[in-house]
Amino acid sequence: MSTHDDHGHAAHGHAPAPAALPGKPTDWATVRNVSLLIAIFALLAWMVSLVACGSVEARENERRAEAASAAWPRAEQEARAFLKRYDAGYQKLYAAASEAEWLTNTHIVEGDDSNARRNDSSKAALAAFTGSVEVIETCRRLLAQKKELEPLTARQLEMVLYNAGDKPATAKELVAQRIAAETKQVEKLFGYSFHLDGKEVTPNDLDELLKKETDLKKRQAAWEASKEVGRGLKGGLADLQRLRNGTVRALGYPDYFSYMVSSYGMTTEEMIALNDRTLRELRPLYRELHTYWRHELAKRYGQPVPDMIPAHWLPNRWSQDWNELMSVPGVDLNAALKDRSPEWVVKQAEKLYVSLGFPPLPPTFWEKSSLYPVAADAGFKKNTHASAWHMDLDRDVRSLMSVENNREWYETAHHELGHIYYYLSYSRPEIPLVLRTGANPAFHEGIGTMIGLAAMQPRFIQAVGLAPAASDSKPDPIQMLHQQALFYAVFTPWSSGVMTHFEHELYARELPKEQWNQRWWELVAKYQGIVPPAQRGEEFCDAATKTHINDTPAMYYSYSLANVILMQIHDHIAREILHEDPHDANYFGHREVGDFLRLLLAPGATVDWRQLMKEKLGQEISAEPMLRYFEPLMKWLQEQNRGRKQTLPDV
Numbered sequence: 026m027s028t029h030d031d032h033g034h035a036a037h038g039h040a041p042a043p044a045a046l047p048g049k050p051t052d053w054a055t056v057r058n059v060s061l062l063i064a065i066f067a068l069l070a071w072m073v074s075l076v077a078c079g080s081v082e083a084r085e086n087e088r089r090a091e092a093a094s095a096a097w098p099r100a101e102q103e104a105r106a107f108l109k110r111y112d113a114g115y116q117k118l119y120a121a122a123s124e125a126e127w128l129t130n131t132h133i134v135e136g137d138d139s140n141a142r143r144n145d146s147s148k149a150a151l152a153a154f155t156g157s158v159e160v161i162e163t164c165r166r167l168l169a170q171k172k173e174l175e176p177l178t179a180r181q182l183e184m185v186l187y188n189a190g191d192k193p194a195t196a197k198e199l200v201a202q203r204i205a206a207e208t209k210q211v212e213k214l215f216g217y218s219f220h221l222d223g224k225e226v227t228p229n230d231l232d233e234l235l236k237k238e239t240d241l242k243k244r245q246a247a248w249e250a251s252k253e254v255g256r257g258l259k260g261g262l263a264d265l266q267r268l269r270n271g272t273v274r275a276l277g278y279p280d281y282f283s284y285m286v287s288s289y290g291m292t293t294e295e296m297i298a299l300n301d302r303t304l305r306e307l308r309p310l311y312r313e314l315h316t317y318w319r320h321e322l323a324k325r326y327g328q329p330v331p332d333m334i335p336a337h338w339l340p341n342r343w344s345q346d347w348n349e350l351m352s353v354p355g356v357d358l359n360a361a362l363k364d365r366s367p368e369w370v371v372k373q374a375e376k377l378y379v380s381l382g383f384p385p386l387p388p389t390f391w392e393k394s395s396l397y398p399v400a401a402d403a404g405f406k407k408n409t410h411a412s413a414w415h416m417d418l419d420r421d422v423r424s425l426m427s428v429e430n431n432r433e434w435y436e437t438a439h440h441e442l443g444h445i446y447y448y449l450s451y452s453r454p455e456i457p458l459v460l461r462t463g464a465n466p467a468f469h470e471g472i473g474t475m476i477g478l479a480a481m482q483p484r485f486i487q488a489v490g491l492a493p494a495a496s497d498s499k500p501d502p503i504q505m506l507h508q509q510a511l512f513y514a515v516f517t518p519w520s521s522g523v524m525t526h527f528e529h530e531l532y533a534r535e536l537p538k539e540q541w542n543q544r545w546w547e548l549v550a551k552y553q554g555i556v557p558p559a560q561r562g563e564e565f566c567d568a569a570t571k572t573h574i575n576d577t578p579a580m581y582y583s584y585s586l587a588n589v590i591l592m593q594i595h596d597h598i599a600r601e602i603l604h605e606d607p608h609d610a611n612y613f614g615h616r617e618v619g620d621f622l623r624l625l626l627a628p629g630a631t632v633d634w635r636q637l638m639k640e641k642l643g644q645e646i647s648a649e650p651m652l653r654y655f656e657p658l659m660k661w662l663q664e665q666n667r668g669r670k671q672t673l674p675d676v
């Protein structure tokens with residue numbers, strides 16, 4: 026569970042950037058930029074391919090479309106012609122940028138910047154296309170005549186304009202600087218060598234220590250070693266704060282946070298309010314967990330009971346997931362997976378999706394993905410953070426993971442394949458290219474996490490042969506719930522609380538870098554009830570140790586909302602489709618569950634997410650099903666905590 030948020034690039038987006046569509050003469054005198062030339066060549070190549078490739082069938086379709094188009098209003102006709110041109114150019118440049126970015130993530134060689142340069146230039150080419158003045162002006166002009174447009178056409182234009190907003194040509198210099206700064210930051214983050222006691226260690230090594238070590242001194246050393254990477258990232262993050270705000274302001278967004286939130290069709294105030302509401306709804310449950318574990322951990326380490334939990338007492342670098350604090354007899358997945366291979370883990374995840382009626386993964390997924398850890402002596406490193414990639418907005422889907430045969434990767438593999446099957450579900454001719462993305466980013470995260478949850482339920486685990494036979498040892502249902510809450514309920518204060526509020530302040534309030542670490546730990550104390558093992562001054566940059574702060578900025582609320590939404594969907598599937606207890610439902614082999622999921626996945630972003638939820642689930646977003654799910658645990662915790670002082674602040 027723990028890497029949930031670590032499934033980074035959900036709708037893996039190079040925010041669509043405008044390319045130079047034929048039209049407005051560019052300022053040729055200033056074309057010094059290689060990337061722009063690449064864009065132009067790509068465009069020429071594309072035009073040539075259009076001429077060359079018309080099969081009889083394609084020409085026939087075209088003829089029919091032309092006949093139909095005579096009836097459309099002028100704006101609609103113009104919009105369709107524009108989108109057709111746009112899509113072709115966009116897909117090509119997007120695929121090239123994905124490929125370059127894939128390399129910078131899967132093959133990091135210290136001192137070799139050739140991948141980085143290729144990444145920069147292909148991103149710049151994509152940005153030059155998606156953010157071009159012509160694209161922006163055309164969209165604005167056509168959207169001003171929205172009444173004449175089909176809703177689906179207007180939606181596409183809005184998406185194209187949103188994509189332009191990330192890297193508009195109207196801020197060309199800033200865009201170029203930002204692309205370079207982002208590449209540099211990612212390289213620094215993933216090229217960093219962690220050290221413990223003078224020896225080089227991997228992040229996985231440090232995670233293992235934080236999960237298993239019982240000596241508090243050693244735990245503190247591991248925790249502190251994991252934070253060293255932040256120092257070197259502070260300057261880069263300060264640049265990115267300025268550059269991200271600067272680029273979106275060129276298109277009228279007040280700041281980068283507002284820009285990212287607008288993909289939900291919401292304002293910043295609405296998004297913060299939704300996260301705060303979720304925090305408040307789940308606060309009583311988190312408070313009981315916090316109280317219970319303050320006492321439990323004090324016992325475990327032989328310490329007095331603290332008011333705030335020291336960060337190095339917890340089994341995760343950011344205290345975002347406490348799952349590993351306990352194991353439940355009868356469901357020891359780590360033990361069950363010991364004799365399986367990492368390959369088995371990924372195949373098993375695919376099997377579940379296939380049993381729901383999804384197709385097997387395309388062969389290219391297996392050929393091109395990077396699924397397993399890189400050996401220490403391989404001569405290169407890779408991004409250790411799991412992600413799923415939609416390379417060409419069509420059938421080229423890949424995942425980047427470092428799968429090992431343990432419980433955490435078992436669940437992560439199910440999660441990543443959720444993204445992959447989402448990509449495949451909406452990559453159909455009926456779904457316009459620019460709308461081949463999740464209903465919102467939270468949906469994208471939620472689907473895979475839900476399948477991961479389903480893959481951990483007792484009857485499921487038994488069905489796939491990962492648990493002892495029922496009679497041997499039946500896991501205690503309350504303790505199972507407890508362990509799940511150590512992910513779900515513990516994750517909300519981190520995601521809706523610390524991360525969302527920090528990034529909001531970072532961009533919307535332009536929090537100065539001299540205050541970052543202080544503010545970071547204020548938020549950690551307020552939302553998570555956690556303190557660092559020792560004073561953390563401004564020479565550190567603990568926020569930047571979190572991947573998303575650097576490379577997936579201002580969207581972390583998506584992970585929190587994903588949990589809320591997935592509980593709503595799971596609750597619906599268990600009760601309404603399987604007629605089973607949501608605590609122990611077995612999805613395996615139920616095509617009707619797959620049919621329902623496809624109703625949610627197949628439309629991509631062609632419909633508003635709130636409308637989709639209302640139509641298919643009959644609900645608005647709400648933490649109620651999650652609270653109901655954990656109700657038996659809540660009662661148990663209240664019992665255990667009777668008479669104990671509660672020290673967690675209100676939110």
Ligand SMILES: [Zn+2]
Nearest residue numbers: 032033035470
């Ligand atoms: Zn994910």
